[in-house]
Every structure is written in C-alpha cells, then in structure tokens.
Amino acid sequence: MAENEQMIKAVIFQLNDEEYGVDVHQVQSIERMIHITRVPKMPDFVKGVINLRGVVTPIIDLKERFSIETTEYTDSTRIIIVQVDDKEVGLIVDSANDVIDIPTEKIEQPPEVVGKIESDYIRGVAKLDDRLLILLNLNKVLNAEELAAIANIEA
Amino acid sequence: METNQYLDLFLDESNEHLQSINDNLLELEKNPDELSYVNEIFRSAHTLKGMAATMGFEDIADLTHKMENVLDRIRNEELNVTSQLLDVLLSAVETLESMVASISSGGDGKQDVSHLIEQLDQIDKGKPVQTAGAGQQVSSAATADSETKNLEINEYEKTVIVQSKEQGFQPLVITVYLREDCLLKAARAYMVFEILDKNGEVIKSEPSVEKLEEENFENEFTLIYVTKESKEDIEKKIMKVSEIEKVEISVLSDEALSAALPAQTEEQKEEEKKEAPKAENDKKQAKPSVKTKLNAASSKTIRVNIERLDQLMNLFEELVIDRGRLEEISKDLNVKELSETVEKMSRISSDLQNIILTMRMMPIEQVFNRFPRMVRSLSKELNKQVNFEIIGAETELDRTVIDEIGDPLVHLIRNSLDHGIEPPEVRKQNGKDPVGNVILKAYSSGNHVFIEVEDDGAGINVEKVLKKAIENGVVTPSEAERLTDEQIFQLIFASGFSTAEVVSDVSGRGVGLDVVKTKIEALGGTVFVESERGKGSRFIIQLPLTLSIISVLLVEIGSEKYAIPLSSIIETAIISEKDMFHAHNQKVIDFRGKVVPLIFLNELFEVPDSKQTDEFYSIVIVKKGEKMAALVVDEFIGQQEVVLKSLGNYLTNVFAISGATILGDGQVALIIDCNALIK
Numbered sequence: 001m002a003e004n005e006q007m008i009k010a011v012i013f014q015l016n017d018e019e020y021g022v023d024v025h026q027v028q029s030i031e032r033m034i035h036i037t038r039v040p041k042m043p044d045f046v047k048g049v050i051n052l053r054g055v056v057t058p059i060i061d062l063k064e065r066f067s068i069e070t071t072e073y074t075d076s077t078r079i080i081i082v083q084v085d086d087k088e089v090g091l092i093v094d095s096a097n098d099v100i101d102i103p104t105e106k107i108e109q110p111p112e113v114v115g116k117i118e119s120d121y122i123r124g125v126a127k128l129d130d131r132l133l134i135l136l137n138l139n140k141v142l143n144a145e146e147l148a149a150i151a152n153i154e155a
Numbered sequence: 156m157e158t159n160q161y162l163d164l165f166l167d168e169s170n171e172h173l174q175s176i177n178d179n180l181l182e183l184e185k186n187p188d189e190l191s192y193v194n195e196i197f198r199s200a201h202t203l204k205g206m207a208a209t210m211g212f213e214d215i216a217d218l219t220h221k222m223e224n225v226l227d228r229i230r231n232e233e234l235n236v237t238s239q240l241l242d243v244l245l246s247a248v249e250t251l252e253s254m255v256a257s258i259s260s261g262g263d264g265k266q267d268v269s270h271l272i273e274q275l276d277q278i279d280k281g282k283p284v285q286t287a288g289a290g291q292q293v294s295s296a297a298t299a300d301s302e303t304k305n306l307e308i309n310e311y312e313k314t315v316i317v318q319s320k321e322q323g324f325q326p327l328v329i330t331v332y333l334r335e336d337c338l339l340k341a342a343r344a345y346m347v348f349e350i351l352d353k354n355g356e357v358i359k360s361e362p363s364v365e366k367l368e369e370e371n372f373e374n375e376f377t378l379i380y381v382t383k384e385s386k387e388d389i390e391k392k393i394m395k396v397s398e399i400e401k402v403e404i405s406v407l408s409d410e411a412l413s414a415a416l417p418a419q420t421e422e423q424k425e426e427e428k429k430e431a432p433k434a435e436n437d438k439k440q441a442k443p444s445v446k447t448k449l450n451a452a453s454s455k456t457i458r459v460n461i462e463r464l465d466q467l468m469n470l471f472e473e474l475v476i477d478r479g480r481l482e483e484i485s486k487d488l489n490v491k492e493l494s495e496t497v498e499k500m501s502r503i504s505s506d507l508q509n510i511i512l513t514m515r516m517m518p519i520e521q522v523f524n525r526f527p528r529m530v531r532s533l534s535k536e537l538n539k540q541v542n543f544e545i546i547g548a549e550t551e552l553d554r555t556v557i558d559e560i561g562d563p564l565v566h567l568i569r570n571s572l573d574h575g576i577e578p579p580e581v582r583k584q585n586g587k588d589p590v591g592n593v594i595l596k597a598y599s600s601g602n603h604v605f606i607e608v609e610d611d612g613a614g615i616n617v618e619k620v621l622k623k624a625i626e627n628g629v630v631t632p633s634e635a636e637r638l639t640d641e642q643i644f645q646l647i648f649a650s651g652f653s654t655a656e657v658v659s660d661v662s663g664r665g666v667g668l669d670v671v672k673t674k675i676e677a678l679g680g681t682v683f684v685e686s687e688r689g690k691g692s693r694f695i696i697q698l699p700l701t702l703s704i705i706s707v708l709l710v711e712i713g714s715e716k717y718a719i720p721l722s723s724i725i726e727t728a729i730i731s732e733k734d735m736f737h738a739h740n741q742k743v744i745d746f747r748g749k750v751v752p753l754i755f756l757n758e759l760f761e762v763p764d765s766k767q768t769d770e771f772y773s774i775v776i777v778k779k780g781e782k783m784a785a786l787v788v789d790e791f792i793g794q795q796e797v798v799l800k801s802l803g804n805y806l807t808n809v810f811a812i813s814g815a816t817i818l819g820d821g822q823v824a825l826i827i828d829c830n831a832l833i834k
Contacts, residue, residue, distance in 0.1 A: 037823040038715060039802070040760035041810040049802060049815060049823050054472030056800045056815045056823055087805040142805060 006104040012133060013080060013093040015063050016071070020093075020134045021102070021126070028081040028088065030096050033073055050090060052081060059090040065141065066121065084138045102126045107135065162258070165210050167458065169255045172199040174524055177248050180241060181527050187236035190229075197226045203251070208311035212264045215254050216311065221275040222247055228279060242535075243274045245528060308379070312358050316407070319381040324355065326407040327386060330377045331393060332400040339398070341370045346396045354389070355382030374400070379407060461554055464515055471504075471511055472798070472817060478504055480821070512798070516551040519597050519606070522561050523548045526568060526595060533572050540579050540590040541572060550597040552604050556678055556698055560606070563671040563682075567608040567694050568593065570668065575612030575692055585689065587611070600722070603680075604698045611691040615684070617643050624649070644684045648672040705799055707816070707826065708775065709792035713762040716824045717788075718797060718816055723829040725776040725783065727791060732770040744785055746776060754832055755787045759811070765789065779833040786832070799826065 010021035011030070031052070036059050038048040045064035049056050059079060063070045076095040081088065107124040123137040176199045183192040200219045207215035222244060228234040250271055258264035308316070316326045331347055333340055344367040351357050359379040362372045382389065386404045393402045478501055485494040523545050534541040552560070576582075576591035583589050594609040620643055624630045629649045630638070638646075648668045675682045675696055686692035707718035708727070728746075735742050735753065742753040753774070757765035774785040797816035802809060813828035 035822050037815070037825065039806060039809055039812065039825065040762070042806070046806070049806070049825075051472075051817045051821055051823050054469040054817065056802055056817070058803055058805045085804075088803060089805050 007101040008104055008107070008135075010100060010102055010133070010135060011080065011096060012098040012100055013078070013096040015066070015094055016069060018134060019131060020136055021100075022080070022082060022136050022138055024099060026082045026084060026138055028083050031079040031081060031090065033077050033079060033092075047092065050079070052090070055088070057081065057088055057090050059092060060142075061092045062141075063092075063094075082138055082142075084142050087142055089142055100128070102128065102133065102135075110134075161210070163458075165206055166255060166259045168206060169203060169215075169251075172203045173248055173252050173255065174521075175199045176203075177245070177528055178524065180244055180248065181531065183236060184238070184241050184531075190232075193226055193230045197223060197230060200226060205311055205314075208309065212254070212258065214265055214268050215251060218247055218251060218268045218271060218275075221272050221279070224279045225275050234278070240278055243271070243278060245532070247271050247275065249528075308359060312379070315358055316379070316381065319356075324381040324383055326358075327380045327382065327389065328377065328405050328407050329380055329389070329393070330375060330403040332402070333374045334398045334400045335374060337374065337398040340372070340374070341368055343396055343398050344368075344372075344376060347393055347399075350392050350396070351378070351380055351382075351389070354384050354392075355380055459514075461515070464511070464554075468511055468515075471508060474504060475508070475817070475819060475821075478819065482819070508798075513551075515554050517554050517557050518549050519552050519557060519560070519604075520548040522557055522564065523595060523597070525561075526564070529565065530568065530572065530593065533569065534576075537572060538578060539572065539576050541576055542590050542592050544592065544594045545596075546594065547597040550599055550604060552698065556604075559674065559678055560696075560698070563674045563696070564595070564606065564608070566668065566671045567696075568595065571608055571610040571612065571692070571694075575610035575614075577613050603722075606696040606698065607693055609691065609693040614688040614690055614692050615644055615647065615686040616688070620644075620646055644686055647684070648682065699799070705797060705826075707795055707797050709795055709818075709824065710773075710775065710788040711790040711792055712756050712760065712788050713765040715760075715762055716792065716818065716822070717756070717760075718795075718824050718826045719775055719777065719786070719829065720813075720826065721794065723777045723779070725778050727773070727775050730772050730774055732772070744774070746783070746785065749783065751776065751783045751785045753785045753787055756827075757787070757789070759832075777829040777833070779830045782833045784829070784833045786827075786829075797824075797826075 009024040011024050011027045012019055012021050014020070029052075031050075034050055036048040036050050039046060039058075042048075045060050045062075047059045047061050049058050051057075061070070071094070073092070074094075078093055078096040079090040080093055080096055081090045083089075106128060107126045110119045110122040110125050121137055121141050123135040126133045126135060176196050179192045179195045179199075183189065183196070186192070200222050204216050204219035204223065207213075207219065225234065225240070225244070229236060229240075234240070250266060250268060254264045254266050257266070320326060329351075331344075333343055337343060348357060348364075357378050357380050360367065361377045366372055367376060380389075386406065390402050390404050393399065478497075481497050482501065485497040526545070527543055530541055530543040571593050576593065577585070577587075579589035582591065592609075592611045594607070596605075596607045596609065598605055617640060621630075621635050621638075624643075624646045625632055625635055627649075629646055648671070672682055675698070678698060680696055680698035682694065682696045684692060684694050706721040708721060708724060709716055709718055711717075730744060734744055736744070736750075738750065742755075743750050744753060745751075756762070772787050773789065773791055774787050775791075776783060776785050778784075795818075797818070800815050800817065802812070802815055811828050811831040812825045813831075814826045815823050816826060818824050
C-alpha cells in the first residue's frame with residue numbers, strides 16, 4: 001500500500017458538464033434544495049438565505065458566481081454547505097456525487113483558463129483516469145470583500 | 156479527597172462572597188454606625204475562610220482570618236470605622252479577588268499577603284484593648300500533647316471541632332493499625348472511612364486522605380473524628396473491617412486541642428465561640444462532600460455551560476420547524492384529535508421558547524456591581540469628589556454581551572472621572588457643587604439595550620479635540636473646518652487619540668476610547684457621545700439584544716415575508732390612491748398633519764411578482780427619532796414574537812436588513828432595519 005502518498009479527500013460535484021472538487025474538511029453537509037429567502041440588493045449569484053437547522057445560512061449559486069451557463073434546478077440539485085474561516089455558506093450545484101481521494105502529485109497548477117472559470121478561483125486540476133477534476137479555492141470564491149465590491153458596482 | 160470537582164463551586168461562591176463583602180463595605184462607608192453591615196461582611200469573610208482552608212488555599216484563608224479579627228473588633232465596637240480602615244479592608248478584598256482570579260485561571264492562588272496582614276494586624280492591635288500580642292508569643296512555644304500524636308490541627312479544623320462540641324458531638328482521636336500482612340491497605344482505610352462517615356465526620360486525617368488512597372502510608376493512620384457515638388461503639392465498628400490489627404481511640408481534650416494549635420489565643424477562641432449559632436451552615440458549606448449549597452437566603456440555581464444553552468436553542472428551533480409541518484399536516488388531514496394534539500404541542504413549545512430565551516438573559520447588575528469600588532478608589536487617587544449612581548441594574552442582557560461589556564464600561568467610567576469631572580476647586584470656581592456626579596444607567600428600548608455613562612463635568616473641549624486630531628493626523632485642517640460638533644465628538648474614538656495633556660495612571664495612555672468602540676462594534680452595537688461644554692458629557696452605548704425575542708409585524712410583499720420591529724412602528728393604516736401627494740419627486744402622505752414620505756418596499760427591495768394594483772395601499776408608519784416614513788406593503792400578516800438571528804459573516808452590510816428570523820413554517824424572514832430607510 002502506498003500509504004505514504006499524500007492524499008486529499010475531496011467532495012466531487014457537477015456544474016454543467018464539468019466535475020469540481022472541494023476539500024472535504026471544508027464541507028459541513030450536503031442538503032437538498034429547500035426554500036430560499038431572497039435577500040434584496042445582493043449580487044445575482046447570492047440566492048438568499050436558508051434555515052439550516054436553526055442557523056440562517058447564505059446561499060450562492062456557484063454557476064452564477066462563475067458566470068457560466070445556468071440551468072433550472074432539478075431533483076438532483078444540491079446545496080453543499082461549506083465553512084471557510086468564520087463564514088458558513090451554501091453552494092448550489094447540479095449534483096454532488098462522490099467523495100474521492102486525490103493523490104497530491106496528480107494535482108497540477110491550473111492553466112490560464114479552465115472551462116470558463118477564472119483561474120483565481122482554482123486551486124489546481126487533477127486528472128484521474130479519464131476524469132478531469134477542478135479543485136476550487138473556496139477562500140477566493142467566498143471572499144466577502146469581493147462580494148461587497150460587486151454589490152457596490154451593481155448598486 | 157478529590158477537590159478538583161469542587162473547584163468551580165468554590166470559585167463561584169468565593170466570587171459571590173467577595174462581591175457581598177465589597178458591597179457591604181461600601182454601604183458601611185456611607186453608614187459607619189450600621190453594625191448589621193459588619194455582621195454581613197463578617198459572615199461572608201468567615202465562610203470564605205472556611206472554604207479556602209478546605210481547598211488548601213492558605214493565603215486566602217490567612218488574609219480572611221485577619222480581616223475577621225479586625226471586623227470582630229468593629230463589631231464589638233472596639234474599633235471605629237474610619238476611611239483608612241476601609242481602605243485597608245477594600246484593598247484586602249481586591250487582593251482576594253485577584254487570588255481567586257488566579258485560581259480560576261489555573262494558578263495556585265498564592266500571593267504575598269504579608270503586607271496586608273501586617274496592616275490588618277496593626278489595626279487589630281492599634282488600640283490596646285486586649286493583650287493579644289503577648290498571648291500569641293507565649294502560646295507559640297507550646298508543644299503538642301502526646302495524645303494528639305503528631306497531628307497538627309489548623310485553625311479551621313479547630314473551629315469545626317469547637318463548634319461540633321457545642322452541638323453535643325464528641326471529638327475523638329482514632330489511630331487505626333492495619334495488620335502487617337494487609338494487602339489492600341487503601342481499601343481497608345476506605346472501609347474505615349465509610350463506617351465513620353455514617354455516624355459522624357472525619358475532620359482530619361494523618362497521613363492525608365490522598366496519601367491513604369495512594370497507599371502511600373505505613374500500617375497505621377490517625378484521624379480526628381466528631382461523633383455522638385461512644386468510643387467503644389466506634390471501636391467495635393471499626394474492628395469489623397478485616398485485616399485491622401487494633402484501634403486506639405481517645406477523646407480529644409480541650410487542652411490537647413489548644414496545644415495542638417500553636418498560634419491560638421484566647422481572643423480568637425472567644426471569637427469562634429461567638430460564631431457558634433451559624434456553625435451548622437458554615438460547616439456544611441465548608442465540607443466538600445456536600446454538593447448542594449444549603450443557603451436559604453439565595454434562590455436555588457444551577458450553573459449551566461452557555462454552549463449547552465446554545466445547543467438547546469438550536470435543537471428547539473428544529474422542533475419549531477417540525478411543529479410548523481405538523482400544523483400543516485393536521486390542517487390537511489382535518490382529524491379533530493390530531494389537530495387538538497398539535498395545538499396543545501404548539502402552546503407548550505411557545506412556552507418552552509420563552510423559557511429558553513430568558514435563560515440566556517442575565518441582569519447587568521453583576522457587571523455594574525464592581526464599579527462603585529472602582530469609582531471610590533479612583534476618585535481618591537485623582538483627588539476628586541464623586542457621587543456615583545447606578546440606575547437600571549436589573550436590565551437584562553444576553554449572557555455573551557454581559558461577559559464582554561465590562562471592559563468598555565471600565566474605560567468609559569475612568570474616562571469620565573479623569574477627563575470629565577473637574578477637581579473640586581475648579582468646580583467651586585465655576586459655581587458647581589464640588590462633588591461631581593457620574594451616573595451609570597442601563598435601560599432597554601425596542602430591540603436594543605442602552606447603557607449610558609453620564610457626568611456633569613467639563614464636557615468635551617471641541618478646540619482641543621480638533622487640535623489633537625490634526626496633530627495626530629486623524630483629520631486634515633481643511634477637513635476639520637467642515638466638521639460639525641457631533642462629528643468632532645466622534646473623533647475621540649479614533650485610534651491613537653487621547654486628549655489628556657498629562658499622561659496619568661488612570662487614562663490617557665493613548666489606548667482607550669478606540670478600544671471601547673472596537674469592542675462595542677464587535678458586539679454589534681454602536682457608541683456615541685453627547686456633550687455640552689461646562690455641563691458634562693454622556694456616552695451612550697447601544698447594544699442589540701442578541702438572541703432575544705423581539706416583537707415584529709409580519710408583512711407580505713409579493714410572495715415574500717418581511718418582519719418590521721414593533722419598536723419602530725407608530726401605526727398601520729390603509730390609504731387610498733387619492734391621499735397621496737407628490738413633493739420633490741417623492742410620493743408623500745399627510746399623516747396627522749405631518750408630511751411623511753412613502754417608501755414602496757416592493758420597488759426598493761426589487762420584489763418579483765408584487766401585486767399592488769388596487770387603489771388602496773397598506774402602509775406601516777415607522778419612526779427613527781423624530782423622523783417618520785410610511786412603508787407600503789401588500790398585506791399585513793400579524794404580530795409575532797420572533798428570534799433575532801444574524802445573517803452570518805458572509806453577507807455583511809445588507810441594505811436595510813438588520814437580521815433574519817425563522818418563522819413557524821421553517822422559512823427565513825428578513826427583518827427590516829427602519830433606521831436605514833429613514834434618512
């Protein structure tokens with residue numbers, strides 16, 4: 001057993017045709033879609049807030065966050081609750097299918113453009129067999145200052 | 156005996172007693188002839204001494220013991236209450252507090268108290284009423300009686316023995332010899348203790364109980380034991396334990412008792428005898444094996460970790476969601492029995508909610524309590540005369556806020572004393588009462604709690620503040636010209652700002668008000684200041700009632716529900732299209748003779764599928780100070796008590812939304828911040 005290999009455990013989810021991963025330590029839970037209360041005057045990708053077992057949790061649509069093509073929510077749509085620093089946020093994804101181990105050596109620096117997402121949001125790309133997994137840099141995705149800046153521009 | 160588990164209890168009770176001593180000392184200062192305060196202080200000090208001795212904190216026990224001596228002299232009217240005497244006693248209390256604090260933060264509570272003890276001794280001996288000094292010297296030479304073996308009885312233990320004797324108990328010295336071949340020495344010792352505990356109380360053990368438990372002793376141990384049983388009965392009972400060689404029991408005589416305690420004086424003995432009536436109570440508190448506090452005066456409380464309350468609250472929220480679902484299901488099914496049960500459950504759960512929420516609330520009293528003494532010592536230090544008043548100490552705040560609010564208040568009060576109140580001479584010159592007033596006031600209003608620190612001192616010197624602000628680069632000179640007085644007052648909260656010309660011990664170290672502001676803002680509150688030159692200043696802290704119930708009016712806009720705090724609502728009304736006027740591109744209405752602007756929430760919040768089509772509008776008139784606005788909504792749903800929740804750390808500065816709440820159906824409703832809507 002190659003136990004000395006460094007592994008990252010990642011939750012894998014789908015946005016359109018591409019597979020993405022976030023570090024499993026940052027994931028609190030995976031929820032089905034529930035009623036979302038809209039919060040006015042927020043950027044479009046902030047869908048609102050939900051009641052997550054008594055905690056009011058903001059929800060963002062990851063596809064809108066990355067400005068990629070959006071689709072209707074379906075039965076397989078999931079909300080991945082992640083925690084980054086002191087922020088707890090839910091991410092809407094098309095489906096969450098897997099938790100896998102990724103050897104760190106398989107992770108490569110992202111090319112300038114992966115799919116259609118800015119490389120800032122990407123920690124790396126891992127190629128496993130015939131799958132291409134895009135690992136997200138959640139700290140960047142959930143940057144509150146950037147959110148405020150976007151909100152200001154739109155207002 | 157394992158004392159760790161009693162440590163929390165000890166800390167809590169010590170703090171309570173120290174607070175009580177502190178309060179009563181201050182009262183005593185006001186009414187020096189009122190000996191009932193002295194009695195109160197004496198009682199607290201005595202209990203504290205007992206507890207500290209039991210827990211092995213000798214420095215605390217020593218210091219409280221000396222305090223007791225002095226207090227006893229006051230009580231017997233042999234000493235007069237002087238300011239100097241109170242100073243010493245108060246500084247002793249302060250030292251005790253810091254010792255207890257050191258213990259609670261994991262220290263050993265040891266501190267050099269010799270200086271204070273010396274001072275107390277001097278006061279004690281200051282008037283040659285009794286020849287206490289001589290007695291001490293003589294008796295210290297006494298050697299222990301052979302009968303007591305090498306048992307050293309400390310003061311506390313002796314007190315217990317004396318008290319038990321007065322209640323008809325007999326003190327015995329028991330020496331148990333185990334057989335040479337005894338295998339389970341600790342177990343045998345434990346069995347002996349168990350037998351003895353049934354019929355009396357073991358006061359002292361040599362070697363100590365810990366050592367006995369660790370089997371760290373030879374084949375014998377000696378105990379001091381108080382009981383009503385006879386010597387012979389006890390002996391028989393102990394001999395029933397196997398592997399015991401023999402038991403020697405003798406009665407502990409008075410002579411042996413006093414001999415065993417080297418520094419014992421007649422004076423102290425008398426004092427302890429006076430203590431006898433309340434012996435029972437003290438003994439129980441001091442005895443660590445009694446877990447519950449038998450104090451009839453205080454209400455029955457238990458202490459609960461705040462995290463557990465948080466968990467309870469979150470679990471309860473989930474229950475509320477399910478309750479909402481059950482209500483819907485029972486409506487759909489329309490079965491009488493089911494709906495009755497669900498209704499009953501709803502009632503119970505709303506009672507439960509109230510209880511859980513109020514459990515987290517505490518009176519701010521416990522924060523305020525420590526200020527009178529601080530003000531007293533500060534005003535002495537600064538040579539100022541101050542009358543300190545506390546109003547609204549019963550105001551309740553969430554526990555988390557209570558824990559954090561102390562330090563900012565200390566800063567503000569120090570600030571008022573140091574910068575606000577002028578020296579008596581100056582006050583006289585300005586035609587003011589030489590005694591300054593500082594008022595600390597708490598009250599709740601709407602969904603906020605306000606805490607004010609008000610003084611009738613010099614007020615804020617606008618020019619000085621400006622000059623300093625420009626010097627420190629807080630503002631540029633050109634900016635400074637445009638600032639209003641109010642804006643200038645806010646400058647004193649800027650970091651690195653201090654107007655004190657002379658850096659004093661009290662304030663003016665350049666850290667102060669900016670720290671206050673940061674702390675208050677971290678608690679979700681705001682702080683601002685009102686001031687009038689020569690009349691005084693008032694610092695106002697506004698704090699949210701975090702995690703508290705607020706009453707809201709639920710309204711519907713489109714398909715969305717919003718909550719408007721009742722505290723900002725003046726009234727609701729339904730108006731028709733023709734009541735509206737246009738003024739400066741703004742729709743307004745005439746509300747009881749006042750022109751009030753209309754705010755269409757559906758437009759403001761960009762609500763999709765809003766349904767305003769008919770000629771009538773539902774409006775909610777809200778206020779911010781003197782100003783008003785009329786919010787146009789689609790429908791009123793009704794009044795409800797809701798739990799205020801934050802939107803979390805990701806969504807900050809949401810426009811016109813102060814928070815959220817979870818409704819009965821489990822959905823989130825946003826709470827409208829009316830202050831942001833009115834400019």
